[in-house]
Amino acid sequence: MHDALLLEAIERFGSPLYVYDFDALCSTARALLAAFARHDVQVLYAVKANSNARVLQALHCEGLAFDACSVGEVQLLLRLGISPSRVHFNADAVTLDEMRSLTRTVGGRDVELTVGSLDHLRALVHPDVAWARPIALRLNTGFGAGHSAAVTTGGELSKFGLSLEDLDEALAWCLHHQVRCTGFHSHAGSGIGSVRDYLENARRLVAVALACGLSLDTLNVGGGFPHDYGNGQGLDFDLDSLAAAVESLAAPLRQRSARLRLLVEPGRCLVAGAGVLLCTVASVKRCGDRQYVSVDSGFHHLARPFLYGAYHGIDNLSASPDAPQTRVDIVGQLCQSGDVFARDRGLAQPRVGDRLCIRDAGAYGYAMSSNYNARPRPAEVALMNDQLQLIRRRETLDDLLRLQTLEKHTC
């Protein structure tokens, strides 16, 4: 997205602002789908990465199916008119109430369900649920990977999935209760650094599936494909060879079951690069040797730097090309010292009112935002066919207060 267009967006729609390049989004989706289709692997989009309705619709039009991790995500997808057969519900820690709600939402339709605990399995036979369709089991293979420990979802420190020690009990339970288990799933983590690590988890999953002797309909080897955030680390991740390797790893299972569908469920790599967060410099000040640049945003809008120390490229859109470069700490406006987007970062000398662009913010950006400090969320704008279009309006204080009872409190 050209800087001039981003400046136009922030002038028209206000600051701070998320902008998504839908052409980039769709071409990334097409390339990914093509790479995996060559190896007969279906791609589900992990909705949690960015659940803006227009993003979901665009990805749906490109032919993606969806991985939903909450009943709310399932409801959102169905409300958008997405066929239930393209929705996979894959949540951990699902309560009986949530299963009731899912059952009501889904009716008799064929949403695919993945179960990650014995307690979730037990909920399936509750009379209010009476889940009649086949299910898949999410397994913790003992192997995890990811850009941070907080997003590593395999191994003993991860809460996700059935541990392999519980697998026999789970399969026996399914047999006893006539719940058909026809799929296995495992997701090692988010932002996995190498194809080798990704495949290690897939290899373990295939080995478990072979040892169980089941004839499977689905094998989902998870998401977690990384995105290059531009911090010079590069990516050791070729999706084409990954897809080929998944196909060949699963070949013995396919021999056992010709029906077997291979699935992956990436989120980040589809949307991260298509989005930016634009914001405005509120103050520039010194503290000792440091120069602090505060902006009208923070971890309530983009939590990744705060949560994981994650890197995002940041540019000063307002600076003239010959503006001197300086080193600054770019910080948010929240009442926490950790509200920092970047430390000691090179930036064209900022002035109050300058517009900054935080790059690669399309994944786990707005999706993880909050109203901390009673701050409304930004608007979201799509760039489609060279046109800017508002796809979610900015929140107002009324939006924040909507759920509270505001009767006068008598002291």
Ligand SMILES: Cc1ncc(COP(=O)(O)O)c(C=O)c1O
């Ligand atoms: C089960 C599951 N699938 C898919 C994803 C998507 O991961 P990513 O956005 O890194 O591709 C996640 C996120 O951690 C997840 O928990």
